[in-house]
Amino acid sequence: MKGKPAKKTRRVVAWMNKAEYDHVFEHLYSRDHVLQKHALHRISAWKGRFGQNTPVAVASTADLVRCQVLDNTGNLEANDLVLLYGMALVRFVNVITERKQTKIAKPLRLLARNLNIPEWVVNLRHDFTHNKLPSLKWCRKGCEFVLDWLHKEYWSRQLGGQLTEDWNHSEEEDEEDCAKRQEEILLCRKKEIEGHKKVRELLISYEREQFQVYEELEEQEWQRGVWPDASADLSWILTQIKHFAADSREILVDVLVQDGFLIPTAEQLESLDIDPSEDSVDVFSPCLPRVFHQFWLPLLKVLSSFVFINLILDRLFTELSNEPSSHRAYYIASWISEILLCNSRSELKAHRQLKTSKERIFVNRLALAWQTLISACVNAPCPATPFLLQQILSDMDKPLPPDTQQNLLQLCSIYTQGYHGNSSPEPSDPAQPVYTLQSLQERLKASQNRDAHSSNHTPASLQAPPTEELQEKLSPEVLQERNSALRGSAWSVCTDKVPWKQYPLGKVPGQSEDTSCFMVESYFTLNVFDQQVELDQLPRHHGNRSVPLQSRGATGSDGPLWTHNDLSKLKAGLKLF
Secondary structure, three states: OOOOOOOOOOOOOOOOOOHHHHHHHHHHHOHHHHHHHHHHHHHHHHHHHHHHHHHHHHHHHHHHHHHHHHHHHHHOOOOHHHHHHHHHHHHHHHHHHHHOOOOOOOOOHHHHHOOOOOHHHHHHHHHHHHHOOOOHHHHHHHHHHHHHHHHHHHHOOOOOOOOOOOOOOOOOHHHHHHHHHHHHHHHHHHHHHHHHHHHHHHHHHHHHHHHHHHHHHHHHOOOOOOOOOOOOHHHHHHHHHHHHHHHHHHHHHHHHEEEEOEEEHHHHHHOOOOOOOOOOOOOOOOOOOHHHHHHHHHHHHHHHHHHHHHHHHHHHHHHHOOOOHHHHHHHHHHHHHHHHHOOHHHHHHHHHHHOOOOOOOOOOOOOOOHHHHHHHHOOOOOOOOHHHHHHHHOOOOOOOHHHHHHHHHHHHHHOOOOOOOHHOOOOOOOOOOOOOOOHHHHHHHHHHHHHHHOOOOOOHHHHHHOOOOOOOOOOHHHHHHHHHOOOOOOOOOOOOOHHHHHHHOOOOOOOOOHHHOOOOOOOOOOHHHHHHHHOOOOOOOOOOOOOOOOOOOOOOOOOOOOOOHHHHHHHHOOOOO
């Protein structure tokens, strides 16, 4: 038997007839700005009639066409246009994918793929909301694509006369279909919850067996040697976890990166005789404690496939980008560093020569997505970012140019206020610029050490940092040398303790606020015409020819003179800035 056809309900629309709808459609996609503005005015009228029921495709088309119209007028700057395009594209991706979202949140990329929207459009939306704003060129390209997509997926489908079709529900579903879909969602959710519960039980059983092994080793006064081979019970647990990972690898990774497993708790660290305090670790170059590494090594060696390693790397970087606590960030970065170290060419070569591969997660080199790792690393800034980035850059199959690597590492150090090994500028080298607060402190410390080494007999009070004592300390020999150099002049060396920071540049203690103090005791009048003649006679090496030459013999010619009254007026009009 055939099911009953779904009844189509009538809906009220905002346009008067099909002709008006067709005209708006044609004017929107015409390249004539006047026609496009007319279509935008008609859509504004539709919104006044529709209200919240305005079709999302119509609203998105109007927003994007409005951006193009404003772009073509040339009245807005590039930054303003980027923000306009960005808001229109973000709203398009959000409202179009929202109707496909279910109770279980799905990634936007997956929803967009089901709607034939390419991933680069979703990435544009991500850049607008989380990263650096894209260029105007990419904004225009995204607008063109989205308008073409709306033309094919919405406007062209309305030409058949079905103007009342609700685009938000392209297929009419009866109650049975809705109930069936809801049942499938509930079953999927139930299966996911059961999967999390099962893998947690398996991992807890694994931890219990490993803690028991560690206690037995401690009783035998184990000196941090090699961890023994897996027992029969542990091998059975590893087999169960491996079978589970074959079907639900994502669930296993989700549970592994939670606290209490790959991220140890303080109680677990104390049980393994590891100092849980943050002072005992180096956040700039994280490294897993050897006992904790050997604790999880049997499990990771069982799961060490190409897909699993790439998946857990991606998940660890994602967790690092969520701004975790310092303890959690340290162990996440430590596991990333350990995986990158296992894949390093130099480490693989060294272990093959020494034939020591028992403590490695995997032996053979893997082809990692290096560009994706670089993006994930810089998008998850933490104190260990320069260290992790250095590992990635030094082990790439096709390395970046050295200048690019240096600049990238330098930017990461500036942003995270850390160093990245040999690529960091030496703080003690005065020729190198200061990039971070820590490098400035180290340069100051190095300078103080050099001063202390060069003057061993200098009192301790003279070795204070210059930031604490601004007054210059001069020895008697230096004072005598400087006074002899200034002998015969109006200047002398100041030996008093003067708070120079309280005086502006160009002013000395005791100086009067009256501007007349800058005037000389005696002066001479100079004829303007005679002054010009004497300026022409100046040698070229005298510098600025506009400086007046004052001479006692410049008198006698007719012309304007600087009188005593004129000089008094000039003096009264002087101002200090």
